[in-house]
Amino acid sequence: MIDKRNIVIKIGSALLANQDLLTPRFGFLQRLMEDVTRLRAEGHDVILCSSGSVALGLRIVGETPETAGVSDKQAAAACGMPLLLNAYKQVGHEFGLEIAQVLLTLDDFEDHRRFLNTRNTVHRLLEAGVIPIINENDSITTEEIRVGDNDRLAAKVAQMIGAKDLIILTGVDGLYDRNPDDPDARFVPEVDDVSEYMAATQGKSTLGTGGMATKLQAANMAQEAGCTTWIAQGEADRPLSSVLSGERRATRIIANPNPRSGWDSWITNRLQMAGSLCVSNAVADALDGGARSVRREDVISMDGDFTRGDVLHIYDGKGIERARGLSDFTSEEIRVLTNNPDTAAEQLLGYRTRGEIIRSANLVPLDTRHLLWDAPEAIA
Structure with a gap:
């Protein structure tokens, strides 16, 4: 018996579009939507994060x-x-399913108010019995302002709605400890720490924008929010339910048994780096306790142009990422504060402030399982 829960499904372009003809693969869609119907009959809410629009439009x-x-x-x-x-x-109507399209951009995830508005929309669709089909709005995004892959987009959706399972359907049956073309490659059925396998995940598909590396990045984001991720081959008669029931081979990335709160998860799971700060090793160690703010005298260097409310990545003196937090100031204001350490913040900025760059309530230390970002050259 499958426990009733919210399930996010990510479908890769190669499953949805014929690689030679660049037309929809209706046979796959038939199997997929039939299985979605089966899961809904068991009481699950299902959200689809679907690639395929670019591939289908190229011709x-x-x-x-x-x-x-x-x-x-x-x-x-x-x-x-x-x-x-x-x-x-077309296929959904055969099973009595209603669908809705939700197109998102990077800002819909990185701006907290838009994040909450999007979540409300998705929840309302689920209440109405409608299946949301979510995709990045690729027709208006550029390399600088896009999520870049639907694997991490799906993980953010899973975090957004409090999903218990994220199923990533792809062209391989899961994760291997090296390139699966290598005859010595071994299948990995279960993963706790995804960082152990990042080196073995290079390469991406012809039609898609992500490879196994983005799938593990997505899995790490999901597991920190308490969501189990499954990476599985999509070509099966019951591509979803057979994974959840353990009837066929798939890689399971175990959810953190003590997930972060929704607020902490939103802060720590980023799609792009807005900016970063470097602090001393001693300050970074103090941040691990979770009850210390980042003050202007703590800042050794800074990188990026950002605004108030953006999430900053905090690095120690060795260039190791230690925490992420919500900035109370713009990058220009921080430059003014740090370049004039002996002048009162209120006098420099023209309004009353305590001068804390990141308040302790808005700062989250990173644990050992969280994938860390390399420091920008400016502060490395």
Whole structure:
């Protein structure tokens, strides 16, 4: 018996689009939506994070996966999204399923107010019995402002709705300890610490934007929010329920048994780095206790141009990331504060403030299982 829970499904482009014809694979969609119907009958809420719009639109704009540039992919996404949604709608109606499209951008995840608004929309769709089909709005995003892969997007959605399971359907049956083309490669059925396998995850598919590395990054984000991730081959008669019931091989990335709160999880699970600060080793050690703020006298160096409310990555003197927190100031204000340490913050900024760059309530130390980001060159 499968416990009733919220389930997020991420489907890769190679499963949805024929690689040669760049047309929808209706046979796969039939198996997928039939299994979604089965899970819903058991009481689960299901959310789909679907790739495929760019792949399905490439033929229309006269490009291939190998030749398409950024503007080509944006145009292809605009052409392919109606094809993708129409395919889902056609197949979904056979099973009495209603679907809705939710297009997101990076800011919908990184801005907390927009994050909450998006969550409310998804929950309302689920209350109405509608299946949300979520994708990045590829027709308007550029390399600088995009999530970049639907694996991490799906993990953020799982965090957003408090999902217990994230199933990533792909072209392989799970994680291997090295390139699966290597005859000595061994299948990994269960993972606790994804950092142990990051070195073995290079490469990506022809049609997709992510490889196994982004899937492990997504799994790490999900497990910190208390969500179990499954990486599995999508070509199966029951691609979802057979994974959850343990009937076929898949890699299971174990959820943290003591997940972070929703607020802490939102702060720590980032899709892009807005900015960063370097502090001394002694200050970084003190931050581990979780009850210390970052003050202007703590800052050794800073990188990035950011605004108030952006999440900053905190590094120690060795360039090791130690914490993430919400900035109370813009990058320009921090420069003014740190360049004039003997002048009162209120006098420098023109308004009353305690001068704490990151308050302790908005700062989260990173634990040993959290994937760390390399320090920018400016502070490394």
